[in-house]
Amino acid sequence: MRRLVLAVAGAAALGGGLWLGARPAAAVAPSAEAGAELAARWCAACHVIAPDGAGTDAAPSFVSIARKRSPEEVKAFLAKSHAKSMRGFTLSTREIEDVTAYITSLNDKAGK
Numbered sequence: 001m002r003r004l005v006l007a008v009a010g011a012a013a014l015g016g017g018l019w020l021g022a023r024p025a026a027a028v029a030p031s032a033e034a035g036a037e038l039a040a041r042w043c044a045a046c047h048v049i050a051p052d053g054a055g056t057d058a059a060p061s062f063v064s065i066a067r068k069r070s071p072e073e074v075k076a077f078l079a080k081s082h083a084k085s086m087r088g089f090t091l092s093t094r095e096i097e098d099v100t101a102y103i104t105s106l107n108d109k110a111g112k
């Protein structure tokens with residue numbers, strides 16, 4: 001009987017450990033800071049990524065995207081490869097979350 005109790009406790013501890021181990025990744029909120037770094041690295045060649053950035057009209061600025069698109073629309077757009085000139089460039093789900101958080105943070109009209 002004692003052995004059975006120990007076995008059950010062991011399984012519960014193991015299960016609990018796995019569950020806790022899996023939790024942090026899922027619990028991390030999208031990071032606009034990480035998204036900003038990513039944008040500077042991967043997006044700034046074509047897009048004006050900062051509100052005060054110097055402009056080109058090669059691609060819509062991130063501020064203009066933030067104003068007219070919902071986060072869901074941005075994510076859906078980024079899940080497909082975009083701008084033919086990007087040659088199949090794709091982002092991970094995590095990167096999409098982060099860069100969308102950054103773009104969304106630029107929406108100065110939100111709630112106004």
Ligand code: HEC
Pocket residue numbers: 038039042043044045046047058059060065069074077078082083084085086091099
């Ligand atoms: C090689 C140039 C290039 C790069 C690099 C690039 N884009 Fe774009 N992007 C464009 C062009 C051109 C458009 C507009 C045409 C289109 O919709 O494909 C666009 C459109 C978009 C749109 C949709 C705008 C709308 O009206 O809804 C989003 C969102 C976007 N880009 C995000 C990004 C992000 C995030 C990155 C970096 C990870 C990035 N882009 C990198 C050229 C680029």
